[in-house]
Amino acid sequence: MAGDGSSIQEDDDLVFRKICSLLDPLNEKGVKLTRATDLVADLEIDSVTVLDVVMDIEDCYDISIPVNTISETRAIGELVDAIHQIKKEQA
Amino acid sequence: MGLFDKFEKTATLYNGLEAAGRNPFTVVMEEVLGPTRAKIRGRETVLAGTHNYLGQTFEPSAIEAGRKALAEDGTGTTGSRFANGTFSGHKALEEDIAAYLGLEHCVVFSTGYVANLGAIAGLVNPAEDVVLIDADCHACIYDGCQLAGAQTIRFRHNDPESLDKRLARVPAETKGKLVCIEGMYSMYGDIAPVKEFVEVAHKHGAYLLVDEAHSFGIYGENGRGVSEADGVMDQIDFYSGTFSKALASIGGFVASRHREVDYLRFGSRPYKFTASPSPASIATAGAALENIAGDASIRARLWDNANRIHAAFTQLGFRIPAPSAPVISILFDSEEAAFNAWNFLLEQGLYVNMAIPPGTPGKESLLRLAVSSAHTNDDIDRIVTAYHALASSLQQAPIASAE
Numbered sequence: 346m347a348g349d350g351s352s353i354q355e356d357d358d359l360v361f362r363k364i365c366s367l368l369d370p371l372n373e374k375g376v377k378l379t380r381a382t383d384l385v386a387d388l389e390i391d392s393v394t395v396l397d398v399v400m401d402i403e404d405c406y407d408i409s410i411p412v413n414t415i416s417e418t419r420a421i422g423e424l425v426d427a428i429h430q431i432k433k434e435q436a
Numbered sequence: 437m438g439l440f441d442k443f444e445k446t447a448t449l450y451n452g453l454e455a456a457g458r459n460p461f462t463v464v465m466e467e468v469l470g471p472t473r474a475k476i477r478g479r480e481t482v483l484a485g486t487h488n489y490l491g492q493t494f495e496p497s498a499i500e501a502g503r504k505a506l507a508e509d510g511t512g513t514t515g516s517r518f519a520n521g522t523f524s525g526h527k528a529l530e531e532d533i534a535a536y537l538g539l540e541h542c543v544v545f546s547t548g549y550v551a552n553l554g555a556i557a558g559l560v561n562p563a564e565d566v567v568l569i570d571a572d573c574h575a576c577i578y579d580g581c582q583l584a585g586a587q588t589i590r591f592r593h594n595d596p597e598s599l600d601k602r603l604a605r606v607p608a609e610t611k612g613k614l615v616c617i618e619g620m621y622s623m624y625g626d627i628a629p630v631k632e633f634v635e636v637a638h639k640h641g642a643y644l645l646v647d648e649a650h651s652f653g654i655y656g657e658n659g660r661g662v663s664e665a666d667g668v669m670d671q672i673d674f675y676s677g678t679f680s681k682a683l684a685s686i687g688g689f690v691a692s693r694h695r696e697v698d699y700l701r702f703g704s705r706p707y708k709f710t711a712s713p714s715p716a717s718i719a720t721a722g723a724a725l726e727n728i729a730g731d732a733s734i735r736a737r738l739w740d741n742a743n744r745i746h747a748a749f750t751q752l753g754f755r756i757p758a759p760s761a762p763v764i765s766i767l768f769d770s771e772e773a774a775f776n777a778w779n780f781l782l783e784q785g786l787y788v789n790m791a792i793p794p795g796t797p798g799k800e801s802l803l804r805l806a807v808s809s810a811h812t813n814d815d816i817d818r819i820v821t822a823y824h825a826l827a828s829s830l831q832q833a834p835i836a837s838a839e
Contacts, residue, residue, distance in 0.1 A: 391794035396590060400571065404598075409605045412581065412588040435605060 360432075361425045363405060367398050368421070380422030392416075402428060408435045453775065460778050460790040470494060471810035476787060482818050484805045485788040487622075489762045490653055490724070490734050491810025492684035498723035505719035513712045517544070518701065521712035529722045533677075533689055536729050537660050538669055542691040543700050546713055548649050548678025549576040550706045551688030555645060555676055556580030556616065558704025562587075565612035568602055568642070570594065572623070572797050577616050577647065583705075593621075593797065596632040603640035613642035619651035619662030623797055623804065625763030627651070631666040638671070645674035653682030653728045654762055659735050679713070682728060685721035687713035738762060738809035741816060745807060748820045752827040757800075765791075765802045766823075774801035777826055784822035 365378045371394060372378065376387050384390050390398075399410050408431050418424045453459040458477075465483075467475040471491045472483050492498060505525065515521025526544050534542040545551040553576055560567055562585040569577055572593040581588040589606075592598035599615065606613060615637045617628045630646060637644040648661035656664025659682075663672050673694060679687035690697060700707055713721075728734055739760075746760035754766040768774040771792045778790040781803070789806070793799040805819070 393794040394799065396571070400590060400592065403602075407601070407605070409589045409602050412578075412590060413585075435607075 358425060360406075360428050361421070364398070364402065364421055364424060364428075367401050371398070378421060380420065380425065382421045383419050384421065384424070385419060399424075406432060408432055456775070458779055458782060460775070463787065468493075472808055472812070472815050474787070476782070479785060481782070481785050481787050482811075482815050483787050484807070484811070484815075484819055486808075487650065487681040487806050488684060488808045488810065489650075489738055489806065490682045490684070490728050491738075491808045492682070492724040492727060493810075495684070495724060495727055497727060498684070498720040501719040501723035502716040505715040509715035511716075512714045515712065516708055516710055517546075517712045518708035523712075523715060523718070525715055525718040525722070526712060529718050529725075530689070532722055532725055534691055536658075536725060537675060537691050539675060539691040539693050541693070541695055541697045542689055543697060543707065544713070544718075545688040545690070545707060546710050547686060548676070548680055548688035549579075550710060551676050551678065551690050552576040552616075552647060553580045553583055554700060554704040554706035555674060555690045556614065557583040557706060558700040559643075559674075560584040560586045560612065560614055564610065565614065566606055566610050567614045567616065568599060569616045570618065570628070572621050573616055573618060574622070574647065574649070575795075577618075580616075594626065594628055596629060596636045599633065600636045600639075603636065603642055606640070613637075613640065614645060615642050616645045616647065619646055619648040619655065620761060620763070621797075622650045622763055623791060623795075623802070624757040624765050625761030626758040627655070627662050627665075627761070629666070630663050630672065631668050634668045634671045643673040645676060646672050647676045649676070649678045649688075650681060650763065652677040654735060654738065659728060659732070679717065679721040679724075683721045683724040685713075685717045685724065687717055687721055734809050738807060741809065741811050742807040744816055745805065745819060749823060752823055754823070754827065757802075762807045763804060764807065765804045768801045768803070771801045774803060777803055777830075780826055780829060781822050784818075784825055786819060786822040 368378060371390055372388055376382060384395055395415060399415050403410055410431055414427050418427055463476060465474040465476060469480060471488050471493045474481055474483055509523055513521035513523060530542040530544050534540055545554050556567060557580050566587045567581050568589045568591055570593055571590045589602050591602050617633055620627050634644055646663050651661045653659045655662045658664060660669055663669050673692060675691045677689050679685040742762050743760050746764050749756055749764060749766060756766055768777060774790050774792060781788055789804040791804055792801045796802060
Protein backbone atom coordinates (compact mmCIF):
# COMPACT_ATOMS: atom_id res chain seq x y z
CA MET A 346 0.00 0.00 0.00
CA ALA A 347 2.83 2.39 0.82
CA GLY A 348 5.99 2.42 -1.30
CA ASP A 349 6.08 4.70 -4.33
CA GLY A 350 3.34 7.13 -3.50
CA SER A 351 2.78 8.89 -6.80
CA SER A 352 0.40 6.49 -8.50
CA ILE A 353 -2.46 7.76 -10.63
CA GLN A 354 -5.00 6.23 -8.29
CA GLU A 355 -4.04 8.76 -5.61
CA ASP A 356 -4.84 11.70 -7.76
CA ASP A 357 -8.27 10.26 -8.34
CA ASP A 358 -8.81 9.59 -4.67
CA LEU A 359 -10.89 12.42 -3.23
CA VAL A 360 -10.16 11.41 0.36
CA PHE A 361 -6.43 11.51 -0.32
CA ARG A 362 -6.77 14.94 -1.88
CA LYS A 363 -8.94 16.19 0.99
CA ILE A 364 -6.35 15.07 3.54
CA CYS A 365 -3.58 16.69 1.52
CA SER A 366 -5.49 19.98 1.44
CA LEU A 367 -5.87 19.84 5.24
CA LEU A 368 -2.20 18.94 5.75
CA ASP A 369 -0.91 21.54 3.30
CA PRO A 370 -0.92 24.49 5.76
CA LEU A 371 0.94 22.30 8.28
CA ASN A 372 3.55 21.13 5.77
CA GLU A 373 6.17 23.67 6.79
CA LYS A 374 9.08 21.93 5.09
CA GLY A 375 7.19 21.58 1.80
CA VAL A 376 7.45 17.77 1.78
CA LYS A 377 5.84 16.12 -1.26
CA LEU A 378 2.66 14.49 0.00
CA THR A 379 2.19 10.87 -1.07
CA ARG A 380 0.43 7.87 0.41
CA ALA A 381 3.76 6.88 1.95
CA THR A 382 4.32 10.21 3.72
CA ASP A 383 4.59 9.61 7.46
CA LEU A 384 2.62 12.22 9.42
CA VAL A 385 4.99 12.25 12.37
CA ALA A 386 8.37 11.36 10.90
CA ASP A 387 8.11 13.24 7.58
CA LEU A 388 5.79 16.13 8.39
CA GLU A 389 6.79 16.46 12.06
CA ILE A 390 3.16 16.96 13.05
CA ASP A 391 2.44 16.30 16.72
CA SER A 392 -0.19 13.81 17.83
CA VAL A 393 -2.71 16.47 18.93
CA THR A 394 -2.54 18.20 15.53
CA VAL A 395 -3.17 14.89 13.80
CA LEU A 396 -6.29 14.50 15.95
CA ASP A 397 -7.43 18.00 15.00
CA VAL A 398 -6.98 17.28 11.28
CA VAL A 399 -8.98 14.10 11.75
CA MET A 400 -11.79 16.10 13.35
CA ASP A 401 -12.00 18.23 10.21
CA ILE A 402 -12.18 15.05 8.14
CA GLU A 403 -14.96 13.72 10.39
CA ASP A 404 -17.04 16.83 9.88
CA CYS A 405 -16.33 16.85 6.15
CA TYR A 406 -17.55 13.26 5.58
CA ASP A 407 -19.98 13.02 8.49
CA ILE A 408 -18.19 10.01 9.95
CA SER A 409 -16.60 9.27 13.32
CA ILE A 410 -12.99 8.14 13.38
CA PRO A 411 -12.01 6.70 16.78
CA VAL A 412 -8.82 8.01 18.39
CA ASN A 413 -7.69 4.36 18.63
CA THR A 414 -7.76 4.04 14.84
CA ILE A 415 -5.72 7.20 14.39
CA SER A 416 -3.03 6.14 16.80
CA GLU A 417 -2.51 3.03 14.68
CA THR A 418 -1.99 4.98 11.45
CA ARG A 419 1.30 6.63 10.55
CA ALA A 420 1.26 7.15 6.79
CA ILE A 421 -1.25 9.25 4.86
CA GLY A 422 -2.22 6.15 2.85
CA GLU A 423 -3.13 4.28 6.02
CA LEU A 424 -5.36 7.16 7.08
CA VAL A 425 -6.99 7.24 3.63
CA ASP A 426 -7.68 3.50 3.80
CA ALA A 427 -9.09 3.80 7.33
CA ILE A 428 -11.44 6.56 6.22
CA HIS A 429 -12.65 4.57 3.20
CA GLN A 430 -13.29 1.63 5.52
CA ILE A 431 -15.22 3.75 8.04
CA LYS A 432 -17.20 5.47 5.28
CA LYS A 433 -18.28 2.04 4.08
CA GLU A 434 -19.21 0.90 7.61
CA GLN A 435 -21.05 4.07 8.58
CA ALA A 436 -22.77 4.64 5.23
CA MET B 437 20.85 1.64 22.70
CA GLY B 438 17.56 2.40 21.02
CA LEU B 439 15.58 2.67 24.22
CA PHE B 440 16.60 6.28 24.81
CA ASP B 441 16.63 7.53 21.21
CA LYS B 442 13.07 8.84 21.39
CA PHE B 443 13.99 11.28 24.16
CA GLU B 444 16.72 12.96 22.15
CA LYS B 445 14.58 15.69 20.59
CA THR B 446 12.83 16.64 23.84
CA ALA B 447 16.08 16.42 25.78
CA THR B 448 17.67 18.86 23.34
CA LEU B 449 14.73 21.23 23.85
CA TYR B 450 14.89 20.99 27.65
CA ASN B 451 18.66 21.36 27.75
CA GLY B 452 18.27 24.37 25.48
CA LEU B 453 15.82 25.93 27.95
CA GLU B 454 18.28 25.31 30.75
CA ALA B 455 21.05 26.99 28.78
CA ALA B 456 18.92 29.94 27.67
CA GLY B 457 17.86 30.89 31.16
CA ARG B 458 15.79 29.13 33.73
CA ASN B 459 13.88 26.02 32.88
CA PRO B 460 10.17 26.37 33.81
CA PHE B 461 9.94 22.61 34.27
CA THR B 462 12.67 22.17 36.85
CA VAL B 463 11.72 24.82 39.40
CA VAL B 464 12.27 23.78 43.00
CA MET B 465 10.44 25.47 45.87
CA GLU B 466 13.38 25.50 48.26
CA GLU B 467 11.42 26.70 51.24
CA VAL B 468 7.66 27.16 51.45
CA LEU B 469 6.92 30.38 53.34
CA GLY B 470 3.11 30.30 53.26
CA PRO B 471 0.18 29.58 50.95
CA THR B 472 1.37 32.16 48.41
CA ARG B 473 5.08 32.53 49.04
CA ALA B 474 8.13 30.30 48.58
CA LYS B 475 11.86 30.65 48.21
CA ILE B 476 12.95 29.90 44.64
CA ARG B 477 16.67 30.22 43.79
CA GLY B 478 17.24 31.69 47.20
CA ARG B 479 14.68 34.43 46.70
CA GLU B 480 11.24 35.05 48.19
CA THR B 481 8.77 34.65 45.34
CA VAL B 482 5.00 35.17 45.02
CA LEU B 483 3.34 31.90 43.99
CA ALA B 484 0.73 32.42 41.30
CA GLY B 485 1.36 29.14 39.51
CA THR B 486 0.11 26.57 42.00
CA HIS B 487 -3.54 25.49 42.25
CA ASN B 488 -4.02 26.60 45.82
CA TYR B 489 -7.29 28.28 44.81
CA LEU B 490 -8.80 28.44 48.28
CA GLY B 491 -5.53 28.94 50.16
CA GLN B 492 -5.98 25.92 52.43
CA THR B 493 -2.36 24.67 52.55
CA PHE B 494 -1.62 26.20 55.96
CA GLU B 495 -5.11 26.23 57.44
CA PRO B 496 -4.61 25.58 61.21
CA SER B 497 -7.58 23.22 61.51
CA ALA B 498 -6.32 21.13 58.58
CA ILE B 499 -2.80 20.96 59.97
CA GLU B 500 -4.18 19.91 63.35
CA ALA B 501 -6.34 17.23 61.73
CA GLY B 502 -3.31 15.96 59.81
CA ARG B 503 -1.21 15.80 62.99
CA LYS B 504 -3.92 13.89 64.79
CA ALA B 505 -4.26 11.38 61.95
CA LEU B 506 -0.50 10.87 61.83
CA ALA B 507 -0.38 10.22 65.55
CA GLU B 508 -3.43 7.97 65.67
CA ASP B 509 -3.42 6.15 62.32
CA GLY B 510 0.24 6.24 61.32
CA THR B 511 2.16 7.54 58.32
CA GLY B 512 0.66 5.37 55.58
CA THR B 513 -2.00 2.75 54.90
CA THR B 514 0.44 0.33 53.21
CA GLY B 515 -2.47 -1.05 51.26
CA SER B 516 -4.92 -0.40 48.41
CA ARG B 517 -8.51 0.75 48.76
CA PHE B 518 -9.68 -2.68 47.58
CA ALA B 519 -7.44 -5.06 49.50
CA ASN B 520 -5.99 -3.69 52.68
CA GLY B 521 -5.89 0.11 52.82
CA THR B 522 -9.38 1.41 53.62
CA PHE B 523 -9.54 3.11 57.03
CA SER B 524 -12.57 4.70 58.66
CA GLY B 525 -11.21 8.08 57.53
CA HIS B 526 -11.56 7.13 53.86
CA LYS B 527 -15.18 6.10 54.38
CA ALA B 528 -16.01 9.23 56.40
CA LEU B 529 -14.52 11.49 53.72
CA GLU B 530 -16.55 9.72 51.03
CA GLU B 531 -19.69 10.47 53.03
CA ASP B 532 -18.67 14.10 53.60
CA ILE B 533 -17.99 14.72 49.91
CA ALA B 534 -21.26 13.06 48.90
CA ALA B 535 -23.13 15.23 51.42
CA TYR B 536 -21.39 18.42 50.29
CA LEU B 537 -22.19 17.75 46.64
CA GLY B 538 -25.71 16.53 47.32
CA LEU B 539 -24.87 13.33 45.41
CA GLU B 540 -25.51 10.13 47.26
CA HIS B 541 -22.45 8.08 46.41
CA CYS B 542 -18.73 8.74 46.40
CA VAL B 543 -15.60 6.67 45.84
CA VAL B 544 -12.21 8.02 46.96
CA PHE B 545 -9.14 7.29 44.81
CA SER B 546 -5.43 7.96 45.35
CA THR B 547 -5.16 11.09 43.17
CA GLY B 548 -7.38 13.10 40.83
CA TYR B 549 -5.55 11.58 37.87
CA VAL B 550 -6.24 8.09 39.19
CA ALA B 551 -9.91 8.97 39.82
CA ASN B 552 -10.54 9.75 36.14
CA LEU B 553 -8.46 6.81 35.06
CA GLY B 554 -10.44 4.59 37.41
CA ALA B 555 -13.85 5.97 36.43
CA ILE B 556 -13.39 5.66 32.68
CA ALA B 557 -11.47 2.39 32.60
CA GLY B 558 -13.78 0.95 35.25
CA LEU B 559 -17.07 1.96 33.63
CA VAL B 560 -16.32 1.28 29.99
CA ASN B 561 -16.12 -2.14 28.38
CA PRO B 562 -14.10 -2.00 25.14
CA ALA B 563 -16.19 -4.75 23.56
CA GLU B 564 -19.51 -2.93 23.71
CA ASP B 565 -19.18 0.68 24.90
CA VAL B 566 -17.90 3.96 23.46
CA VAL B 567 -16.41 7.09 25.08
CA LEU B 568 -16.82 10.60 23.70
CA ILE B 569 -14.47 13.26 25.03
CA ASP B 570 -14.07 17.01 24.68
CA ALA B 571 -10.98 17.66 22.53
CA ASP B 572 -9.40 19.78 25.29
CA CYS B 573 -9.85 17.25 28.09
CA HIS B 574 -6.97 16.68 30.48
CA ALA B 575 -4.37 13.98 29.86
CA CYS B 576 -5.90 11.75 32.54
CA ILE B 577 -9.14 11.50 30.58
CA TYR B 578 -7.24 10.53 27.43
CA ASP B 579 -5.23 8.05 29.48
CA GLY B 580 -8.40 6.65 31.02
CA CYS B 581 -9.77 6.01 27.53
CA GLN B 582 -6.55 4.31 26.55
CA LEU B 583 -6.58 2.13 29.66
CA ALA B 584 -10.21 1.25 28.93
CA GLY B 585 -9.18 0.28 25.39
CA ALA B 586 -12.58 1.39 24.15
CA GLN B 587 -13.50 3.26 20.99
CA THR B 588 -12.84 6.91 21.81
CA ILE B 589 -14.34 9.76 19.80
CA ARG B 590 -13.28 13.41 20.26
CA PHE B 591 -15.72 16.26 19.80
CA ARG B 592 -14.92 19.95 19.38
CA HIS B 593 -14.12 21.81 22.58
CA ASN B 594 -17.17 23.18 24.43
CA ASP B 595 -19.36 22.43 21.40
CA PRO B 596 -22.53 20.47 22.30
CA GLU B 597 -23.57 20.42 18.64
CA SER B 598 -20.33 18.68 17.69
CA LEU B 599 -21.11 16.08 20.39
CA ASP B 600 -24.68 15.76 19.13
CA LYS B 601 -23.48 14.87 15.62
CA ARG B 602 -21.02 12.30 16.94
CA LEU B 603 -23.55 10.69 19.29
CA ALA B 604 -26.01 10.44 16.41
CA ARG B 605 -23.41 8.45 14.45
CA VAL B 606 -22.76 5.89 17.21
CA PRO B 607 -23.91 2.49 15.88
CA ALA B 608 -27.20 1.28 17.34
CA GLU B 609 -25.66 -1.93 18.67
CA THR B 610 -23.32 0.02 21.00
CA LYS B 611 -24.39 -0.62 24.58
CA GLY B 612 -23.01 2.10 26.83
CA LYS B 613 -22.07 5.66 25.88
CA LEU B 614 -19.98 7.80 28.23
CA VAL B 615 -19.37 11.50 27.54
CA CYS B 616 -16.49 13.24 29.36
CA ILE B 617 -16.13 16.99 29.83
CA GLU B 618 -14.53 19.27 32.42
CA GLY B 619 -16.17 22.03 34.46
CA MET B 620 -13.38 24.57 34.11
CA TYR B 621 -10.55 23.87 31.69
CA SER B 622 -7.21 24.61 33.31
CA MET B 623 -5.30 26.03 30.36
CA TYR B 624 -7.55 29.01 29.59
CA GLY B 625 -9.88 29.03 32.60
CA ASP B 626 -12.88 28.69 30.29
CA ILE B 627 -15.96 26.85 31.51
CA ALA B 628 -18.17 24.25 29.87
CA PRO B 629 -21.86 24.72 28.99
CA VAL B 630 -22.67 21.75 31.24
CA LYS B 631 -26.46 22.14 30.97
CA GLU B 632 -26.38 21.90 27.19
CA PHE B 633 -24.07 18.90 27.38
CA VAL B 634 -26.47 17.17 29.80
CA GLU B 635 -29.33 17.70 27.36
CA VAL B 636 -27.41 16.40 24.36
CA ALA B 637 -25.95 13.41 26.23
CA HIS B 638 -29.27 12.32 27.71
CA LYS B 639 -31.13 12.83 24.43
CA HIS B 640 -28.90 10.07 23.02
CA GLY B 641 -29.06 7.86 26.11
CA ALA B 642 -25.45 8.64 27.05
CA TYR B 643 -24.02 9.18 30.54
CA LEU B 644 -22.19 12.41 31.34
CA LEU B 645 -19.03 12.59 33.46
CA VAL B 646 -17.95 16.09 34.51
CA ASP B 647 -14.40 16.51 35.80
CA GLU B 648 -14.58 19.43 38.22
CA ALA B 649 -10.96 19.20 39.40
CA HIS B 650 -10.40 22.93 38.91
CA SER B 651 -13.91 24.12 39.73
CA PHE B 652 -14.79 22.12 42.87
CA GLY B 653 -15.23 24.50 45.80
CA ILE B 654 -15.20 27.51 43.48
CA TYR B 655 -18.18 27.73 41.11
CA GLY B 656 -21.85 27.73 42.03
CA GLU B 657 -23.75 29.09 45.00
CA ASN B 658 -22.34 26.46 47.35
CA GLY B 659 -19.07 25.92 45.51
CA ARG B 660 -20.14 22.57 44.13
CA GLY B 661 -18.76 23.43 40.72
CA VAL B 662 -19.77 24.52 37.25
CA SER B 663 -22.48 21.83 37.28
CA GLU B 664 -24.09 23.63 40.23
CA ALA B 665 -23.66 27.05 38.60
CA ASP B 666 -25.49 25.64 35.57
CA GLY B 667 -28.26 24.18 37.74
CA VAL B 668 -27.70 20.54 36.74
CA MET B 669 -26.09 18.92 39.80
CA ASP B 670 -29.03 16.51 39.98
CA GLN B 671 -28.74 15.58 36.31
CA ILE B 672 -25.07 14.88 35.67
CA ASP B 673 -24.20 11.21 36.00
CA PHE B 674 -20.63 11.24 37.34
CA TYR B 675 -18.69 14.00 39.05
CA SER B 676 -14.92 13.61 39.41
CA GLY B 677 -12.64 15.79 41.49
CA THR B 678 -9.35 16.07 43.28
CA PHE B 679 -8.08 16.88 46.78
CA SER B 680 -4.97 18.56 45.40
CA LYS B 681 -6.42 21.93 44.44
CA ALA B 682 -9.19 23.57 46.53
CA LEU B 683 -8.64 21.01 49.32
CA ALA B 684 -4.84 21.41 49.35
CA SER B 685 -4.09 17.74 49.98
CA ILE B 686 -3.69 14.75 47.66
CA GLY B 687 -6.28 12.24 46.52
CA GLY B 688 -9.28 12.17 44.22
CA PHE B 689 -12.89 11.03 44.01
CA VAL B 690 -15.79 10.10 41.78
CA ALA B 691 -19.27 10.98 43.04
CA SER B 692 -22.60 10.04 41.51
CA ARG B 693 -26.34 9.94 41.96
CA HIS B 694 -26.15 6.35 40.64
CA ARG B 695 -25.50 3.80 43.36
CA GLU B 696 -23.80 1.63 40.72
CA VAL B 697 -20.73 3.87 41.03
CA ASP B 698 -19.86 1.53 43.91
CA TYR B 699 -19.15 -1.15 41.29
CA LEU B 700 -15.88 0.71 40.68
CA ARG B 701 -14.72 -0.72 44.00
CA PHE B 702 -14.31 -4.10 42.37
CA GLY B 703 -14.42 -3.19 38.69
CA SER B 704 -11.75 -0.53 38.49
CA ARG B 705 -8.07 -1.46 38.38
CA PRO B 706 -6.84 2.03 39.39
CA TYR B 707 -8.95 1.65 42.57
CA LYS B 708 -7.74 -1.85 43.30
CA PHE B 709 -4.07 -1.83 42.47
CA THR B 710 -2.53 1.27 44.00
CA ALA B 711 -2.05 2.38 47.60
CA SER B 712 -4.80 4.45 49.19
CA PRO B 713 -4.17 8.06 50.33
CA SER B 714 -2.34 8.32 53.67
CA PRO B 715 -4.43 8.99 56.79
CA ALA B 716 -2.98 12.51 57.07
CA SER B 717 -3.87 13.32 53.44
CA ILE B 718 -7.43 12.16 54.07
CA ALA B 719 -7.68 14.09 57.33
CA THR B 720 -6.39 17.39 55.88
CA ALA B 721 -8.71 17.07 52.87
CA GLY B 722 -11.64 16.51 55.22
CA ALA B 723 -10.75 19.52 57.36
CA ALA B 724 -10.31 21.74 54.30
CA LEU B 725 -13.69 20.56 53.00
CA GLU B 726 -15.28 21.53 56.29
CA ASN B 727 -13.66 24.97 56.07
CA ILE B 728 -14.67 25.76 52.52
CA ALA B 729 -18.16 24.32 52.86
CA GLY B 730 -18.85 26.39 55.95
CA ASP B 731 -17.32 29.69 54.89
CA ALA B 732 -18.49 31.22 51.60
CA SER B 733 -16.24 34.24 52.18
CA ILE B 734 -13.17 32.15 51.16
CA ARG B 735 -14.69 31.60 47.73
CA ALA B 736 -15.78 35.24 47.54
CA ARG B 737 -12.21 36.37 48.23
CA LEU B 738 -10.91 34.17 45.42
CA TRP B 739 -13.38 35.72 42.99
CA ASP B 740 -12.52 39.26 44.16
CA ASN B 741 -8.85 38.55 43.56
CA ALA B 742 -9.50 36.95 40.18
CA ASN B 743 -11.65 39.85 39.02
CA ARG B 744 -9.04 42.39 40.09
CA ILE B 745 -6.22 40.60 38.28
CA HIS B 746 -8.30 39.94 35.16
CA ALA B 747 -9.32 43.62 34.97
CA ALA B 748 -5.72 44.77 35.42
CA PHE B 749 -4.39 42.39 32.72
CA THR B 750 -7.14 43.47 30.34
CA GLN B 751 -6.16 47.08 30.88
CA LEU B 752 -2.52 46.21 30.19
CA GLY B 753 -3.57 44.96 26.77
CA PHE B 754 -2.66 41.29 27.07
CA ARG B 755 -4.37 38.70 24.93
CA ILE B 756 -6.58 36.85 27.46
CA PRO B 757 -8.55 33.89 26.07
CA ALA B 758 -11.37 33.70 28.66
CA PRO B 759 -13.47 35.80 31.05
CA SER B 760 -12.41 36.21 34.69
CA ALA B 761 -11.72 32.85 36.36
CA PRO B 762 -9.34 31.38 38.95
CA VAL B 763 -7.03 30.62 36.01
CA ILE B 764 -6.00 33.65 33.98
CA SER B 765 -3.80 32.99 30.95
CA ILE B 766 -2.16 35.36 28.51
CA LEU B 767 -1.21 34.26 25.01
CA PHE B 768 2.03 34.79 23.11
CA ASP B 769 3.00 34.51 19.48
CA SER B 770 5.72 31.93 20.00
CA GLU B 771 7.17 29.47 22.48
CA GLU B 772 10.26 31.65 22.73
CA ALA B 773 8.18 34.72 23.61
CA ALA B 774 6.36 32.80 26.36
CA PHE B 775 9.64 31.45 27.70
CA ASN B 776 11.21 34.91 27.79
CA ALA B 777 8.15 36.34 29.52
CA TRP B 778 8.15 33.51 32.08
CA ASN B 779 11.78 34.24 32.92
CA PHE B 780 11.09 37.97 33.08
CA LEU B 781 8.32 37.42 35.67
CA LEU B 782 10.49 35.09 37.77
CA GLU B 783 13.14 37.82 37.79
CA GLN B 784 10.42 40.10 39.14
CA GLY B 785 9.80 37.63 41.97
CA LEU B 786 6.65 36.06 40.51
CA TYR B 787 6.11 32.39 39.74
CA VAL B 788 3.49 31.44 37.13
CA ASN B 789 3.26 28.48 34.71
CA MET B 790 4.42 28.39 31.13
CA ALA B 791 2.55 26.08 28.76
CA ILE B 792 3.58 25.37 25.18
CA PRO B 793 2.32 23.03 22.43
CA PRO B 794 1.36 20.25 22.04
CA GLY B 795 -0.36 20.31 25.46
CA THR B 796 -2.21 23.57 24.81
CA PRO B 797 -5.46 24.39 23.01
CA GLY B 798 -5.00 25.69 19.48
CA LYS B 799 -1.23 25.17 19.79
CA GLU B 800 -0.91 28.44 21.70
CA SER B 801 2.04 29.36 23.89
CA LEU B 802 0.87 30.87 27.13
CA LEU B 803 1.57 31.94 30.66
CA ARG B 804 -0.99 30.63 33.10
CA LEU B 805 -1.65 32.36 36.39
CA ALA B 806 -3.59 30.61 39.14
CA VAL B 807 -5.33 32.90 41.62
CA SER B 808 -5.67 32.09 45.32
CA SER B 809 -8.07 33.39 47.94
CA ALA B 810 -4.93 33.62 50.09
CA HIS B 811 -3.31 36.16 47.78
CA THR B 812 -2.99 39.30 49.90
CA ASN B 813 -3.34 42.84 48.64
CA ASP B 814 0.45 42.96 48.63
CA ASP B 815 0.62 39.75 46.55
CA ILE B 816 -1.84 41.17 44.03
CA ASP B 817 0.05 44.45 43.83
CA ARG B 818 3.22 42.49 43.12
CA ILE B 819 1.46 40.38 40.48
CA VAL B 820 0.04 43.43 38.69
CA THR B 821 3.32 45.35 38.97
CA ALA B 822 5.26 42.44 37.46
CA TYR B 823 2.82 42.07 34.55
CA HIS B 824 2.89 45.85 34.07
CA ALA B 825 6.67 45.72 33.77
CA LEU B 826 6.28 42.79 31.35
CA ALA B 827 3.82 44.77 29.22
CA SER B 828 6.23 47.72 29.13
CA SER B 829 9.17 45.55 28.14
CA LEU B 830 7.06 43.95 25.40
CA GLN B 831 6.16 47.36 24.06
CA GLN B 832 9.83 48.23 23.80
CA ALA B 833 10.68 44.90 22.21
CA PRO B 834 7.33 43.43 21.22
CA ILE B 835 7.31 39.68 21.57
CA ALA B 836 3.56 39.40 22.03
CA SER B 837 0.89 41.12 20.05
CA ALA B 838 -0.95 43.26 22.55
CA GLU B 839 -4.39 44.01 21.23
